[in-house]
Amino acid sequence: MTLDNIKEEIEKAQTILIVTHESPDGDAVGSSLAMYQALKQMGKDIDIVIPEMPKTFNFLPCADEIKKEGRNDIQYDLGISLDCTDTKRLEGFAPWYDTAKTKISIDHHGTNAMFADYNYIDPVSPACSQILIVVLESIGITINKDIGTCILAGIITDTGGFRYDGVTTETFEFTANLIRLGVNVSEIYKRVLETKTRANFELRKRAIDRMEFFEDGKIAFTYITMKDEEYVKSEPGDHEGLVEIGRDLEGVEVSIFLRETEKGFKASLRSNEYVNVAEACSIFSGGGHIKAAGCTIPYELEQAKEKIIERVKTFLK
Numbered sequence: 120m121t122l123d124n125i126k127e128e129i130e131k132a133q134t135i136l137i138v139t140h141e142s143p144d145g146d147a148v149g150s151s152l153a154m155y156q157a158l159k160q161m162g163k164d165i166d167i168v169i170p171e172m173p174k175t176f177n178f179l180p181c182a183d184e185i186k187k188e189g190r191n192d193i194q195y196d197l198g199i200s201l202d203c204t205d206t207k208r209l210e211g212f213a214p215w216y217d218t219a220k221t222k223i224s225i226d227h228h229g230t231n232a233m234f235a236d237y238n239y240i241d242p243v244s245p246a247c248s249q250i251l252i253v254v255l256e257s258i259g260i261t262i263n264k265d266i267g268t269c270i271l272a273g274i275i276t277d278t279g280g281f282r283y284d285g286v287t288t289e290t291f292e293f294t295a296n297l298i299r300l301g302v303n304v305s306e307i308y309k310r311v312l313e314t315k316t317r318a319n320f321e322l323r324k325r326a327i328d329r330m331e332f333f334e335d336g337k338i339a340f341t342y343i344t345m346k347d348e349e350y351v352k353s354e355p356g357d358h359e360g361l362v363e364i365g366r367d368l369e370g371v372e373v374s375i376f377l378r379e380t381e382k383g384f385k386a387s388l389r390s391n392e393y394v395n396v397a398e399a400c401s402i403f404s405g406g407g408h409i410k411a412a413g414c415t416i417p418y419e420l421e422q423a424k425e426k427i428i429e430r431v432k433t434f435l436k
Contacts, residue, residue: 125223128236135195137201139200142356143172147247148182152179154225155181160260160261161260166190169187172185174354194220195215195220197220206232221237223236223239225250227244227246230412244287245283245290247273267300274294275311315360319360322351323364326341327364330364337435338374340424342379344420365389372435373389375427376388379420389410397412
């Protein structure tokens with residue numbers, strides 16, 4: 120079994136690297152920090168590397184121990200990737216992971232490229248953090264309040280506060296167990312979903328002002344530029360949640376949000392009922408979940424806008 124392999128590799132490794140995807144959300148950060156603390160319980164020499172850490176999650180236990188880069192003086196015995204579909208999304212920290220002697224991937228995306236030596240993927244799980252509960256128990260880790268806080272931050276983020284379709288009975292059972300450990304659900308909910316930075320507020324205003332609708336209101340489209348982010352003094356994570364603005368509007372099936380980067384525009388897509396946005400993003404080498412996915416479109420704004428809208432149109436009824 121893969122879980123047996125994962126346990127064996129973790130037990131025999133001494134130096135371990137933990138990484139997650141670029142522009143990390145709460146599930147990426149939460150699952151990474153939970154794994155980090157679990158391996159510390161085992162006495163391992165661990166580096167957790169997240170180059171752009173959103174300050175929203177600075178309240179999580181051990182967040183101050185996150186590094187911006189790995190070590191160049193060693194070859195890690197083991198690299199563990201969490202909540203990431205492929206090595207492209209590891210971007211700046213891929214070299215440390217790629218050169219690790221053994222690689223593990225733990226993820227819940229159906230589009231995972233199975234890029235590691237051992238891949239534990241559960242596309243039915245609503246969050247990577249939820250999968251981690253099973254993984255940690257299988258390797259004999261005692262989930263305490265701090266680990267539970269990180270896990271629940273990931274679950275709450277990726278389920279939109281337990282309101283998305285992927286939520287299962289296990290999700291609530293796991294949450295109940297975490298509450299018994301003393302994990303504060305209401306505080307985590309407020310911090311990860313309700314508390315907004317000033318920069319996020321300013322970007323949100325711009326995104327709303329630019330909102331356009333296509334195909335009789337079934338597609339909502341908006342964007343922000345690098346100049347916008349510079350003007351509001353944006354920090355990593357301040358663009359999070361902007362794609363939800365369009366998705367939450369009556370009559371919208373797909374919400375498209377473009378964010379300018381040095382490589383073009385990063386597109387975030389969300390759907391409500393039937394459009395598989397992961398498939399829509401696949402033509403641009405992107406992916407994700409059926410109702411939440413993303414990709415990078417290496418064009419100027421008008422071209423990127425035209426290409427992604429035309430692609431989404433083909434999925435509408």
